[in-house]
Amino acid sequence: xxxxxxxxxxxxxxxxxxxxxxxxxxxxxxxxxxxxxxxxxxxxxxxxxxxxxxxxxxxxxxxxxxxxxxxxxxxxxxxxxxxxxxxxxxxxxxxxxxxxxxxxxxxxxxxxxxxxxxxxxx
Amino acid sequence: xxxxxxxxxxxxxxxxxxxxxxxxxxxxxxxxxxxxxxxxxxxxxxxxxxxxxxxxxxxxxxxxxxxxxxxxxxxxxxxxxxxxxxxxxxxxxxxxxxxxxxxxxxxxxx
Numbered sequence: 001x002x003x004x005x006x007x008x009x010x011x012x013x014x015x016x017x018x019x020x021x022x023x024x025x026x027x028x029x030x031x032x033x034x035x036x037x038x039x040x041x042x043x044x045x046x047x048x049x050x051x052x053x054x055x056x057x058x059x060x061x062x063x064x065x066x067x068x069x070x071x072x073x074x075x076x077x078x079x080x081x082x083x084x085x086x087x088x089x090x091x092x093x094x095x096x097x098x099x100x101x102x103x104x105x106x107x108x109x110x111x112x113x114x115x116x117x118x119x120x121x122x
Numbered sequence: 123x124x125x126x127x128x129x130x131x132x133x134x135x136x137x138x139x140x141x142x143x144x145x146x147x148x149x150x151x152x153x154x155x156x157x158x159x160x161x162x163x164x165x166x167x168x169x170x171x172x173x174x175x176x177x178x179x180x181x182x183x184x185x186x187x188x189x190x191x192x193x194x195x196x197x198x199x200x201x202x203x204x205x206x207x208x209x210x211x212x213x214x215x216x217x218x219x220x221x222x223x224x225x226x227x228x229x230x231x232x
Binding site for chain 2: 031035036038045047048051059060061062063095097100105106107108109112113114115
């Protein structure tokens with residue numbers, strides 16, 4: 001049973017960097033699949049942030065690309081999200097998820113974390 | 123990249139069929155058969171319902187079906203049930219190898 005769990009600060013100050021970690025159990029992120037981050041502002045729709053493969057291949061949402069970094073610690077079976085220069089518009093529930101597509105991203109997320117709310121406020 | 127366009131809301135009575143549209147461009151929905159659909163209940167993570175336009179993951183009811191014509195994909199829910207009341211999102215692969223979600227549709231069971 002694949003399980004994902006997001007963790008990180010629930011409150012971040014404007015202009016600072018948001019950092020979240022996704023811990024995966026039940027499957028090794030080094031074994032394959034793309035892994036991604038998706039966010040959802042309160043009361044709004046889903047927004048894909050980016051996805052990565054354990055070989056280092058990454059894809060980012062063009063609208064966030066200049067501020068986003070996704071990386072992995074395969075020894076801990078974790079991957080992380082860093083979003084810099086945050087504003088109130090970055091307040092959202094952040095989800096990590098597995099892309100079921102395989103060796104190429106097709107954005108079919110079959111396993112999701114429960115999500116974590118990050119609020120940007122001073 | 124712009125979000126795919128979905129109707130804000132769709133409603134139907136129990137037992138009826140409803141269809142949710144998802145309109146993109148030739149650079150996403152129309153260009154690839156990589157459209158997926160998600161169901162999201164309040165306070166919960168999304169659940170994958172359809173992938174590759176019309177394929178259902180194991181465990182998803184066959185009351186859910188997907189199709190595509192040109193730049194518009196559709197999700198049909200037949201035999202509507204109270205438990206189907208939720209938000210639904212489409213998603214597509216794009217020509218930039220990135221992903222994009224739809225604006226979301228709230229389904230109400232009358």
